[in-house]
Amino acid sequence: MAPSCRCPSLLALVVLALVGLPRDGWTQGVKPEDWERASLRLRYGVALRDGEQAAPSPGFSYSGMTPNDMAAGATVYGWEWLGVWAGFQREGFALLRKSAAVSEGSLWRVSGGGVARLRLGPMRAELSAGYGFAQLPLFSGAIPGAPAFQSGNRHAALVGGRLRFPLVFRVQGEVRAEYPWVLSAKDAGGAEAGSRGFEVGAALRVPLVRASRWSGALALDYQYIQDRLTASRARSEQTLQRIGAALEFSWFDAEASSAGAPVPSLPSWGELALRVVDAQTGEPLAVPQVTLVVAGEAREPQLADPEGQLLERELEPGEVVARVQAEGYQLAEGSVTVGAGERATLEIRAHRLAPQVGRLQISVTDKRDGTPVPNAVLSVGERELRPGATGQVRLVDVTPGPVSVRVAAPGFQSVEEAALIVAGEEAVLPVQLVPTRRVGYATIAGRVRSTGGRSLIARLVIPTTKVRSRTNAQGSFSLKVRPGTYRVIISAKGHLTQTKSVTVRDGEQAIFNVDLFPRSRAR
Numbered sequence: 001m002a003p004s005c006r007c008p009s010l011l012a013l014v015v016l017a018l019v020g021l022p023r024d025g026w027t028q029g030v031k032p033e034d035w036e037r038a039s040l041r042l043r044y045g046v047a048l049r050d051g052e053q054a055a056p057s058p059g060f061s062y063s064g065m066t067p068n069d070m071a072a073g074a075t076v077y078g079w080e081w082l083g084v085w086a087g088f089q090r091e092g093f094a095l096l097r098k099s100a101a102v103s104e105g106s107l108w109r110v111s112g113g114g115v116a117r118l119r120l121g122p123m124r125a126e127l128s129a130g131y132g133f134a135q136l137p138l139f140s141g142a143i144p145g146a147p148a149f150q151s152g153n154r155h156a157a158l159v160g161g162r163l164r165f166p167l168v169f170r171v172q173g174e175v176r177a178e179y180p181w182v183l184s185a186k187d188a189g190g191a192e193a194g195s196r197g198f199e200v201g202a203a204l205r206v207p208l209v210r211a212s213r214w215s216g217a218l219a220l221d222y223q224y225i226q227d228r229l230t231a232s233r234a235r236s237e238q239t240l241q242r243i244g245a246a247l248e249f250s251w252f253d254a255e256a257s258s259a260g261a262p263v264p265s266l267p268s269w270g271e272l273a274l275r276v277v278d279a280q281t282g283e284p285l286a287v288p289q290v291t292l293v294v295a296g297e298a299r300e301p302q303l304a305d306p307e308g309q310l311l312e313r314e315l316e317p318g319e320v321v322a323r324v325q326a327e328g329y330q331l332a333e334g335s336v337t338v339g340a341g342e343r344a345t346l347e348i349r350a351h352r353l354a355p356q357v358g359r360l361q362i363s364v365t366d367k368r369d370g371t372p373v374p375n376a377v378l379s380v381g382e383r384e385l386r387p388g389a390t391g392q393v394r395l396v397d398v399t400p401g402p403v404s405v406r407v408a409a410p411g412f413q414s415v416e417e418a419a420l421i422v423a424g425e426e427a428v429l430p431v432q433l434v435p436t437r438r439v440g441y442a443t444i445a446g447r448v449r450s451t452g453g454r455s456l457i458a459r460l461v462i463p464t465t466k467v468r469s470r471t472n473a474q475g476s477f478s479l480k481v482r483p484g485t486y487r488v489i490i491s492a493k494g495h496l497t498q499t500k501s502v503t504v505r506d507g508e509q510a511i512f513n514v515d516l517f518p519r520s521r522a523r
Contacts, residue, residue, distance in 0.1 A: 047240055070089070288350070362407075
């Protein structure tokens with residue numbers, strides 16, 4: 001059976017629709033400013049198929065309706081008129097005989113390429129070119145009653161076009177066509193084959209919703225395909241009509257107005273790209289606070305990003321003043337003129353605040369006669385200073401608040417004083433050192449115990465001084481020695497002897513406790 005072609009009837013319907021179109025209907029269609037940046041169409045429907053396969057013997061024909069016919073297509077425009085597209089279609093294939101399934105499977109079509117669009121008055125035309133892969137049905141064996149479903153494939157360079165035109169009540173019409181220039185074709189066994197075909201289609205697109213920068217529409221879609229695959233052992237050809245409903249989502253550059261009308265493609269607003277940096281280093285300031293003054297009115301303050309950058313959209317054309325505040329920096333300000341439909345750039349350089357510090361003068365003297373102490377060492381915060389022969393030190397960059405000052409000098413007792421620093425003022429701190437009292441001896445004291453915690457009566461010997469002593473019943477001891485470093489030997493019955501090294505200064509008391517290990521435990 002030769003495949004039937006319903007393509008002429010489809011074209012006739014399209015022509016009649018165009019001829020009968022009301023003149024005022026053209027003004028209700030797609031406007032140039034409605035052009036989308038990207039779109040996605042998802043379709044689901046049924047497929048009606050007529051086909052025939054001729055083989056050496058005996059050949060057969062087939063027809064029927066198959067559900068689960070799915071398709072998807074996406075288009076993205078990098079420029080107003082030039083973009084890329086991609087699509088795929090899946091058709092479930094079922095071969096029936098007297099309501100009984102004889103064979104079934106699925107076929108795929110995948111394609112993609114570049115697309116260009118242009119305006120033709122109120123209409124929009126799209127011209128596309130790219131690559132397409134299609135699976136075509138074959139049946140092995142050609143045995144009546146038991147055909148086995150298989151598929152060949154075709155690689156082709158695709159050229160095509162689509163025309164969109166307005167109808168009434170914002171409904172759009174669409175007609176399209178595609179022709180494959182076959183690059184290669186193979187049958188189910190991988191042998192070389194020949195192929196040809198074409199595709200035409202039409203759709204009605206009904207807008208459903210428009211919110212912000214996207215819109216949704218319902219498309220009632222019709223597609224007519226004719227394919228032929230000629231192999232060495234069989235020739236298969238079919239006509240395929242696809243009918244379905246689709247959802248189409250579109251994304252626009254401009255937002256829709258509150259009344260639902262699109263924003264004009266020539267915007268009446270401008271943009272400002274602001275950057276805040278340190279005036280000395282040029283490094284960006286993290287999260288400064290920015291206040292924009294537009295048309296003489298200050299807007300709510302906002303924070304820039306960690307790189308010190310802020311992009312403000314929809315600014316009224318004219319002069320824009322930016323005021324910047326950042327911790328540790330002076331208030332900075334800059335201005336720039338923003339043009340309609342343009343992006344202005346502005347860099348603001350912020351200067352650090354002058355440090356708020358105070359001054360401190362320290363004098364170190366001997367309390368006995370008021371003479372300077374030249375060899376003193378002063379510790380002020382993390383700084384270590386020496387006053388020199390005058391006994392005085394002057395600091396000019398001290399952070400306001402309480403400051404601790406420690407003073408030490410040989411032959412004098414160390415002292416620690418505090419000074420209160422006020423920004424912009426000088427504080428004076430006199431420090432008087434008291435000589436160290438010399439007593440001529442030091443004390444070594446402590447307690448001797450067993451490692452189990454029991455007090456021991458132990459013997460203590462300092463060989464260099466010939467000092468020998470014993471602890472009391474509580475294990476305590478106290479030795480009077482001259483200042484210096486000593487080796488003390490501690491021993492007790494049944495315990496291991498220990499040696500301690502201790503340094504004492506004039507008038508000091510060194511205290512240490514000793515735990516002796518029993519001899520049996522040591523083994």
